Amino acid sequence: MSPDFLLLYVNDPDASAGFYGKLLDRAPLDARPGFVMFKLDSGMRLGLWGTETVKPAPNAPGGFEIGWPVGSDADVDQMADDWAARGISIIQQPETMGFGRTFTALDPDGHRLRVYQPALRP
Structure with missing residues (x-):
């Protein structure tokens, strides 16, 4: 079994989605309030999860x-x-x-x- 996604805890999922959408040159695979997911060329997925909705509550963003x-x-x-x-x-x-x-x-x-x-x- 291998991991298939990375989650970044972010302050503003919409702003982060805009940043990664431009950086990766693609639209999100999934977008809903507080959460956005991109599929990468490797097949791995990159998720952006708003810190206000993560359970259990995360530490501060920025440590990845x-x-x-x-x-x-x-x-x-x-x-x-x-x-x-x-x-x-x-x-x-x-x-x-x-x-x-x-x-x-x-x-x-x-x-x-x-x-x-x-x-x-x-």
Whole structure:
């Protein structure tokens, strides 16, 4: 058995749905008051659940990181430029780290969005 969805607890599901809809370039799979779900290309689903309706009540939003693998170092740099031009907050500019080239951005609730190109392993 494998997990099939991620849930982010968000302050404003409609605002977060707008953010992720533009970022993912797709409409939600499901949208209802306090909750929105997107289906990702991998088949995994991404849910956005309003903190006022989550049971049991969650901790504060913003404690999650989502990774986006890309094909090259140039793709990392291009996506950072693209996201910055869209007004997305970039908290780590593109750099090469031990695991590969990466940058980190934030969604409206402070969840981290990491784009990376894994370093080749010997």
